[in-house]
Each structure stands twice: as structure tokens, then as C-alpha cells.
Amino acid sequence: MFTGLEFNLGSGEAVVLRGPNGSGKTTLLRLMAGLTRRSAGKMTWGGAEIDDFEAFGANLRFIGHLDAVKPALSVAENLAFWRDLWGNPAGNLPQAAAKLGLGHLIDFPARLLSAGQRHRLALARLLVAPAPLWLLDEPGNALDDASLNALAAIIADHRARGGMVVIASHGSTVVEAGRALDVGAYTPAFNHAREDHWSDAV
Amino acid sequence: MSVFGAVLKRDLALAIRQSADSFTVLAFFAIAVVLFPLGVGPETNTLAKIAGGVLWVSALLAALLSLDRLFTVDFEDGTLDQLVLSGEPLVFVVLAKTAAHWLTTGLPLILLSPVLALTLHLPAEGYGALLTALLLGTPTVSLIGAVGAALVLGSRRGGVLLSFLVLPLYVPILIFGTLSVEAAILGVPVKATLALLGAMALFAAVLAPWAAAAALRQATE
Numbered sequence: 449m450f451t452g453l454e455f456n457l458g459s460g461e462a463v464v465l466r467g468p469n470g471s472g473k474t475t476l477l478r479l480m481a482g483l484t485r486r487s488a489g490k491m492t493w494g495g496a497e498i499d500d501f502e503a504f505g506a507n508l509r510f511i512g513h514l515d516a517v518k519p520a521l522s523v524a525e526n527l528a529f530w531r532d533l534w535g536n537p538a539g540n541l542p543q544a545a546a547k548l549g550l551g552h553l554i555d556f557p558a559r560l561l562s563a564g565q566r567h568r569l570a571l572a573r574l575l576v577a578p579a580p581l582w583l584l585d586e587p588g589n590a591l592d593d594a595s596l597n598a599l600a601a602i603i604a605d606h607r608a609r610g611g612m613v614v615i616a617s618h619g620s621t622v623v624e625a626g627r628a629l630d631v632g633a634y635t636p637a638f639n640h641a642r643e644d645h646w647s648d649a650v
Numbered sequence: 651m652s653v654f655g656a657v658l659k660r661d662l663a664l665a666i667r668q669s670a671d672s673f674t675v676l677a678f679f680a681i682a683v684v685l686f687p688l689g690v691g692p693e694t695n696t697l698a699k700i701a702g703g704v705l706w707v708s709a710l711l712a713a714l715l716s717l718d719r720l721f722t723v724d725f726e727d728g729t730l731d732q733l734v735l736s737g738e739p740l741v742f743v744v745l746a747k748t749a750a751h752w753l754t755t756g757l758p759l760i761l762l763s764p765v766l767a768l769t770l771h772l773p774a775e776g777y778g779a780l781l782t783a784l785l786l787g788t789p790t791v792s793l794i795g796a797v798g799a800a801l802v803l804g805s806r807r808g809g810v811l812l813s814f815l816v817l818p819l820y821v822p823i824l825i826f827g828t829l830s831v832e833a834a835i836l837g838v839p840v841k842a843t844l845a846l847l848g849a850m851a852l853f854a855a856v857l858a859p860w861a862a863a864a865a866l867r868q869a870t871e
Contacts, residue, residue, distance in 0.1 A: 481735055484871050506737025514728025518660070520667040529660045533736055535652035573732075 449475055450489075453634040455627075457581075462603070462613040462626035471632035473616035474513070477583045480614065481510045506534075508581040513589075515570040519559035523550055523569055526558055527576050536577035544575035548598050564590045571599060574606070582606060584615040588622055596622055653738040654746045661750035671719065672754045679712035679759055683766040694771045701770035702780065702831030703824075708766075709759050709784065710791060710820050716755045717795040717816070718809040720747060725803050725869060734870050740863040748796045748859070756788035772831075779834030779844070783827045786847040793851075793858035794819050800865035822850060 449472060457463055465473040478484040480491065482501030491498050498504050518526055524541055531539035545554050548568040553561065558569060567590045574582060582603070588596055600622040603613055615623055665672055686704050690696055724730040733743045763784055764777055772780065798816035802808035830843040 483731055483734060502734075502739055503737060505735035508735065510731065510735055512728055512731060514726075514731070516728040516732050518664060518727070518729075520664055521660075525663065529656055530732075532656035532659070533653055533733075 449479075450631075450634040453489075453631075455629055457612045457614065459610040459612065460607045462607060462615065462623045464623055464626045464628045465614065465616040466628050466630050467632035467635075472635045473631050474585050476631055477510070477512075477585050477614065477616055481505070481508060481583055483510070507579055508583055509574050509579045510583045510585075511570055511574065511587055512585045515566045516573075517558050517561075517566045517569050520557065522555050522557050523561070524554045526569060527572060530573045531576040534577035534579075539576040541576060544572045545569075547575060547602055548572045549595060564592060564595065567591060568595055568598075571602075575602065578611075580611055582611065582613045582615075584613065586616055588617060600624070653733075653736050654742045657733070657743055657746035658750050661747055662753065665750065665754040671716065672758060675712050675716045675755050676758055676762055678715055679708050679762060680766060682708040682711060684769060687769060698771045698773055698835075701767060701772040702776060702835075703828045704770060705763055705767060705772075705780065705831075706783075706787075706824050706827045709763065709788070710817070710824060712759060713755055713788070713791045713795065714813055714816065716751065717792075717799045718812060720751055720796060720799040721803055721866065721869075722799075722808070730866065731870055734867060740866060741859045744796055744800075744859040744862045744866070748792045748862075751796070752789055752792040756792055760784045760788060773835050775837065776831045776835045779830045779840045782840075782844055783830040783847055786844060786851055787823045787827045790823055790847070790851045790854045791820065793854040796862045797858050797865065800862040800869065803866070803869035823847065826850075 453476075455463060465476060467473055475484060479486055482498070482504055493504065493507065518529075521529070523545060527539075527541045527544060531537070531541065542551065542554060545551050548571055550565065550568055550572060553565065558566065561569065567587075571587060587599055591599065603615075603623055607613060613623065613626070615626070617623075683704060686700070687697055690700070721730065724733065734740060736743065760781060763780060767777065767780060795812075795816055798812050798819075801815060802811045805811060826843045826846050830840045830847070833840045833843060
């Protein structure tokens, strides 16, 4: 999938994955999460190679294209599930909801939320139980300006506390002073596919 | 163990909110059983003879109806990705979801079965064996079903594929379940067949969660 792709992430740092559609931003994030298995290459965490991805999952929070929101449960119940799943009884649900502008909706069933609000509920998961590494796949999708600012604020706050963020984004970004990584440059498969596409068109 | 508790609690809450799903399974069970007296005729002796088998077959088919959705919803809305990343073994997730499935379908089927046995004129001696056999057999149904449900995740027409995969594996449960009821009616000791059902449940409890977890991991890749 990728050739020659190498980067490291220190405490408080952020990497913004850039590249056109289909260049492998999501694949790279899923590889980092351990959702997709590598056929080659190496990933280390704190200097040691990761061999148990099942346990490694506890170090990260992954926000993908799917919101993983249960429409039949209320906003608070949705968040409570994640807090219990990650075993953090101290997680402050009202605060997490409020930081993403869902404070007044906390007792609403999630099925009444708009697409943007559901996505904000997914993002609120980041706050109910802490984890050092955030992997965010296009977290700005479907968000209005105020929510983008809220997202930028929680990312900045996370980094200020030493957290790390890898964020895939092809549009405007919500990360200040993050390093950019052009994923498309490392994916021969993608470049190859594009050539095929052109030859077909001709 | 926070994963087991959290998933079990959430699945039970969802089942209560969306109780129509569990109700559909029970309604199917009831209708399937009630069709037999209509088809076979109301003769008490004939019905009593087939009662155990009819109840078991109907219960298996009803359970199959609900297995389809065991992992599908979590798979489609992205929850499954998050459960894989919970940091704890995925086996606990499978165990929790299977336990929730049994509590919301297996247990209600058991509770409903004596009432339906009445319509089939099941002899009084058969009730104890029927309930015990269902109690020992339905957890295996949920456990084997979880493996099947995990394997067909993401495939179109998964429900049909699921029945091809899982129903042959239910044959031993069906045979020993029905045999237990018949033995009790004939006054023969039922311990042996019930013990075999119990052994199958333990065997499935040890192996099925690992198989299902492996299949789930495959599905999220």
C-alpha cells in the first residue's frame, strides 16, 4: 500500500495527513489503529514494537466515517456506554457533551439529532475517557463553524496535556502548527490507478 | 471486565427500547407451533407424539431469525470498529453480546414453550424435560449462532447464508433435545441426553467465542 512512508509522533505533536481522495489516508489511520493488519513494515509505541494490537487499542481513540451512535439511546446513554466500555467511571458526561455544544441535548434520544450533531456526539467520545493517541478521520465533516472551533479547542487542549493527534483532512484543518504528511506521495497503487484511469479515458 | 458489563448492559437496554425485535421472534415461534395442529389435524395422540420435535424445530428457526441482527447493526454503524479497539480481548464482547442474545430471545422462548406445549397436548411428564432441555440447549444455539453471524457479516443475503451455515450445526441439539422430551414421556431416564446437551453447551462456550471473535476481526479489516 505505502512505500517509504515513515514518521514519528512525540508528546503533544500532531500530524495532518493530506492527499487526494483514495490516496490512503483512511487506510493509514486504520493501519495505525490495528484495524487493518500490516503485511510489511513496523510500528512502535514508546520505542517498543507493537505486537498485541488488541491491547494497544487502549492507547488510542479512533473517529472514523461512521459515527457509532445508537439512535435508540439518549445522548447521555450513548456517552455512558463508551465511558463504561473504556472503564473510566470518573468520565464527566455533561462536560464532554457541553464541550461539543450538545449540553442542552443530553437527555434527547440520539435519533432526533441532525447529521452534524451525531458527528459531534461521536467526537464527544474523545472526552469521556482519556487516551494518549487520537486518530481522527475527517473529523470536520458535517460540522458548522462553531463546532469546528470547538473541535480545534479540544484538540489543542489534548495536545497541551501531552496527547498526540493524527488527523486526516483534505480540506481546511482544525490543527494549529501540525506537521503535514502527503500520503499520496507514498502510494504507488494510487498513482498507478490514476494512470489506468487516464488511459481508459483516452 | 468493564467491556463485558458495558456491552451486556447496552444490548439489554437496546433490546428493551426496541422490544419489537424480540417480540417478532416470539410471535414467529408461536405462529409456527400453532400451525401444526391446523396442518396435522387435532388428533391428540398424533400431536402429543410430535410435540417435542415441533417445539424444538420452531424454537431453532425462531432463534435463527434473530441471529441475523446480532452483529449487523454494530457492524454497519461503526460500533464494531470501536469494540475491536476497546483494548480488551474481543472474546468478552462476543460473550456479552451472546449473553444478551440469549436473555432477550432464548429465555423468552423457554418461558413461552410450556404454553405452546399445551396446544400440542404434550403429556404432563414431558414438561420438565422440555424446559430443562431448552435451558441447556438454547445457550448453545446462541453461541453457535454467534459464530455464524460473525462469519456472514458484510455479505449480501447474509441471513440465507447464515441458515445454511448454522442449521446443520444445530442438528445434534435438535436430536438430543427432542430425545429428552420423548424419553421423559416414555418414563425412561433422561439424564444421559440432558447431560449431552449440557456438554455441548460447555464445549460451545469454550470454543465459539474465540471463533466468533476471529471472524469479527476479519470483518472489520
